[in-house]
Every structure is written in structure tokens, then in C-alpha cells.
Amino acid sequence: MDYSAAAKLLEQHGQEQLLQYYDELDEAHRKILLSEISQIDFSVIERAKRGGAVNGGKITPADAVTVEDISANGARYEQLGLQSIARGEVAAVLLAGGQGTRLGYNGPKGTYNIGIERKLSIFECQMDTIKKVAGKAGYCFHLFVMTSRMTDLATRSFFKENAFFGYPQDKIHFFIQSVSPACSHEGKILLEEKYKPVLTPNGNGGWYTSLMSAGFGGLIRSEGIKWLNVYSVDNVLQKICDPIFVGATIESGCACSGKVVKKISPDEKVGVLCKQDGEPCIVEYYELSEELRNARNEDGELTYRWGVILNYLFSVDKLDKIDMKAMPYHLADKKVPCIEDGVKVNPQSPNGYKYETLVVDMIKLMGSCLAVEVVREREFAPVKNRTGVDSVDSARELLKLNGVQL
Ligand code: UTP
Numbered sequence: 001m002d003y004s005a006a007a008k009l010l011e012q013h014g015q016e017q018l019l020q021y022y023d024e025l026d027e028a029h030r031k032i033l034l035s036e037i038s039q040i041d042f043s044v045i046e047r048a049k050r051g052g053a054v055n056g057g058k059i060t061p062a063d064a065v066t067v068e069d070i071s072a073n074g075a076r077y078e079q080l081g082l083q084s085i086a087r088g089e090v091a092a093v094l095l096a097g098g099q100g101t102r103l104g105y106n107g108p109k110g111t112y113n114i115g116i117e118r119k120l121s122i123f124e125c126q127m128d129t130i131k132k133v134a135g136k137a138g139y140c141f142h143l144f145v146m147t148s149r150m151t152d153l154a155t156r157s158f159f160k161e162n163a164f165f166g167y168p169q170d171k172i173h174f175f176i177q178s179v180s181p182a183c184s185h186e187g188k189i190l191l192e193e194k195y196k197p198v199l200t201p202n203g204n205g206g207w208y209t210s211l212m213s214a215g216f217g218g219l220i221r222s223e224g225i226k227w228l229n230v231y232s233v234d235n236v237l238q239k240i241c242d243p244i245f246v247g248a249t250i251e252s253g254c255a256c257s258g259k260v261v262k263k264i265s266p267d268e269k270v271g272v273l274c275k276q277d278g279e280p281c282i283v284e285y286y287e288l289s290e291e292l293r294n295a296r297n298e299d300g301e302l303t304y305r306w307g308v309i310l311n312y313l314f315s316v317d318k319l320d321k322i323d324m325k326a327m328p329y330h331l332a333d334k335k336v337p338c339i340e341d342g343v344k345v346n347p348q349s350p351n352g353y354k355y356e357t358l359v360v361d362m363i364k365l366m367g368s369c370l371a372v373e374v375v376r377e378r379e380f381a382p383v384k385n386r387t388g389v390d391s392v393d394s395a396r397e398l399l400k401l402n403g404v405q406l
Pocket of ligand 1 (some may be wrong): 146
């Protein structure tokens with residue numbers, strides 16, 4: 001893109017401020033700026049809205065395949081799941097593009113050492129479970145690793161240094177998630193440097209679009225992959241391509257499924273799988289009204305109890321049919337370091353919005369979703385913070401409980 005094309009584009013979108021330092025820049029920085037401008041998706045700003053999926057519709061509880069049901073039918077589900085994995089119909093997608101700000105660790109979260117007396121990265125923990133399933137199915141399924149601009153290089157190097165954790169290298173594919181611009185409260189895109197707009201990862205809901213933009217659609221089709229198991233990097237007990245989960249989903253005929261745990265309290269900070277106007281949906285904890293949060297059934301159970309743990313299975317056929325542009329953008333009010341009046345400032349209070357799509361919003365678009373309950377202590381050990389709730393400390397305790405040597 002040359003200067004005049006960029007200027008025209010910015011004028012169309014009311015973002016001319018991005019070129020305000022152009023004359024001061026040397027040739028190399030001018031090139032960077034023009035290339036960055038060409039990558040901006042301006043529609044994000046128009047699509048963005050406050051709040052999420054709950055606006056408007058009637059919320060009702062969703063059913064789930066419970067732990068009791070799995071005790072009775074688990075063997076059948078597992079058999080079905082293993083057969084599908086063995087045929088190469090299932091692949092995994094690791095969401096590792098987050099910034100992990102709460103953990104306060106300088107590097108991709110997956111490289112964090114959760115071990116105590118030995119080195120054990122979060123990536124290694126998860127790869128160990130992948131190898132177990134692959135061993136049982138007799139087939140090493142594909143793994144797509146989503147990184148971001150910030151985590152890409154360090155993630156790839158870490159996998160390489162660790163010899164891909166003993167998994168076939170040709171089955172591990174990396175791709176970088178797309179970015180969205182960060183704006184001032186007035187809707188003007190901010191500059192990180194005079195030659196660089198603030199472009200940040202566009203949220204974990206962008207995974208399928210980014211996977212397709214990276215050119216993996218061909219591989220998915222040629223390999224006959226029908227299901228994608230999407231999971232987050234920050235759960236060290238994450239079971240990936242769990243055959244029981246895969247089998248239960250296939251048998252249900254649903255287009256997607258999500259692993260859930262029973263919420264431990266009304267205020268636990270997890271999204272809840274429920275229904276909105278009869279369609280499956282996930283309501284984030286901060287969007288569920290106090291009344292619904294505290295509602296209980298006659299037996300005393302929370303009515304809205306199925307908390308999601310960011311482990312979903314999506315049908316590829318259905319993903320290809322849905323309109324990803326229908327995904328809402330969520331605004332997060334953040335402190336965004338930026339150039340103001342020609343100098344770099346580190347704001348003390350939130351000064352701008354970051355725009356993110358969330359994987360939870362895909363559930364509604366998929367049309368049908370099976371909730372599958374899992375045993376919390378066996379499958380849910382989130383690492384969000386250094387200490388306290390959902391932390392390195394609590395995850396270590398849970399790993400020990402599951403017999404993992406640390
Ligand atoms: P979180 O919502 O916990 O965000 O991510 P985060 O950026 O990792 O952490 P904080 O909020 O800054 O502390 C949940 C999952 O979604 C992935 C993360 O890597 C994690 O696996 N994610 C999040 C992405 O892949 N891309 C994103 O843009 C955001």
C-alpha cells in the first residue's frame with residue numbers, strides 16, 4: 001500500500017491521525033507504518049458493542065450429559081471416539097495467543113514451568129495427555145497451535161528446543177491469530193510508536209478465521225478432519241481429544257459440544273452454558289443477572305450450574321457454514337501505552353478499548369451444543385494468577401492429586 005492509498009483509506013474511516021507523524025519518519029519506518037495500516041480491519045470498530053450474548057433473549061437452563069451418564073455409557077462413547085480419532089477425523093486446536101497479563105510472566109503462558117523439583121512446562125503437561133490419547137487410538141492426530149504476534153516466535157522455539165515433546169513434528173502446525181486495533185475512548189486508533197498502530201490479538205473467538213487465513217483449510221479437507229477440539233493453554237489438566245467426549249458428541253448429533261463442570265458457587269468466575277431463546281449459548285459470569293446466578297432447583301442445585309472450561313468440539317462442516325462476521329466484538333477498557341502529543345505515555349488508568357471476539361459466542365452460531373460434565377478435580381486446573389484462586393499454586397495441588405510428579 002502506498003501513501004496515497006493509505007491516506008484515502010484512513011479518510012474513509014475517520015482515522016487520519018495514524019499518518020500524523022509520517023513526515024518525521026525515515027523510509028524504513030514509513031514502510032512499516034503503511035504495511036501495518038494495510039492490515040487493519042476497520043469493520044471491527046463498527047461491529048464492536050458492549051456486552052455479550054445475553055442482550056435481549058430469554059435465558060433458560062441447558063441439559064448436560066452428566067458424570068453419572070458417563071459412568072453408565074462411557075465405554076460406548078469411548079469406543080466411538082477412539083474409532084473416529086483412529087480414522088483421522090479429529091484434530092486439536094490449542095489457543096495460545098493470549099497475553100496472560102494476570103500471570104505476570106514474561107513469555108508465552110505455555111512455557112511457564114509448573115514443576116517444582118523438575119522442569120515441567122504447561123505445554124509439556126498438555127502434550128503428555130495428547131500422547132496418551134494418540135497411543136490409545138493408535139494414531140497421532142494433528143495439532144494446530146494458535147499463537148499471536150507476541151507469542152509466536154517464543155512458542156515455536158520452545159517446541160523446537162523440546163523436540164516437539166516427542167510428538168511427530170509434521171503433525172504440529174503453528175498459525176498466528178489476527179489482530180484488531182486498539183482505540184481511544186473516542187474511537188480513534190492509537191499509535192504504539194509513531195510508525196506503528198496498536199494492534200492486539202483479536203480474542204480467542206478469531207481462531208477459525210485465523211486458521212483458514214493461514215491456509216490450513218486444504219489440509220483439513222484433504223486429511224478428512226471432521227472435528228476440531230479447541231482448548232485453552234491455561235488448564236494443566238486439560239484432556240485433549242478425549243475419546244469419551246468425542247464419542248458422546250458424535251452420538252448426540254450436535255454440531256458442537258463443550259466440557260462443563262458444576263459451578264462450586266453462584267459467584268464462580270466461569271461462563272455458564274445455557275439457552276437463549278431456545279438456542280445454546282454461553283453467558284459470561286459478569287453478564288449473568290444476580291437472580292439467575294443464585295437461582296436453585298428444588299433439590300438445591302444451582303439452576304445455571306454448567307460452567308465451561310474452554311474445551312470445545314466443533315464440527316468442521318458446520319463451521320464452514322456459519323457467518324463468522326456475526327460474532328460480536330467485546331470491548332475491554334484497558335491501559336494502552338501509546339503516543340500522545342508526540343511522546344510515549346504509560347497511562348495510569350484505562351485510556352482505550354481493545355476489541356475481542358470470544359470463542360463462547362461461537363456456540364450460539366453453531367445451533368446445537370452438547371454439554372458434557374467432567375469431574376472438576378480431574379480436568380480443571382486453571383492457571384490465571386500467580387497465587388490464590390486459579391493460580392500456579394492451586395494448579396500444582398491439583399496436578400499432585402492426579403499423580404503428576406512435580
Ligand atoms: P484469557 O481469557 O484467560 O486471556 O484466555 P489471557 O490473555 O490468556 O490472560 P489475561 O486475561 O491477560 O490474564 C483464555 C484462553 O484463550 C487464549 C489464551 O491463550 C488462553 O488459552 N487467547 C486469549 C487467545 O488465544 N487469544 C486471545 O486473543 C486471547
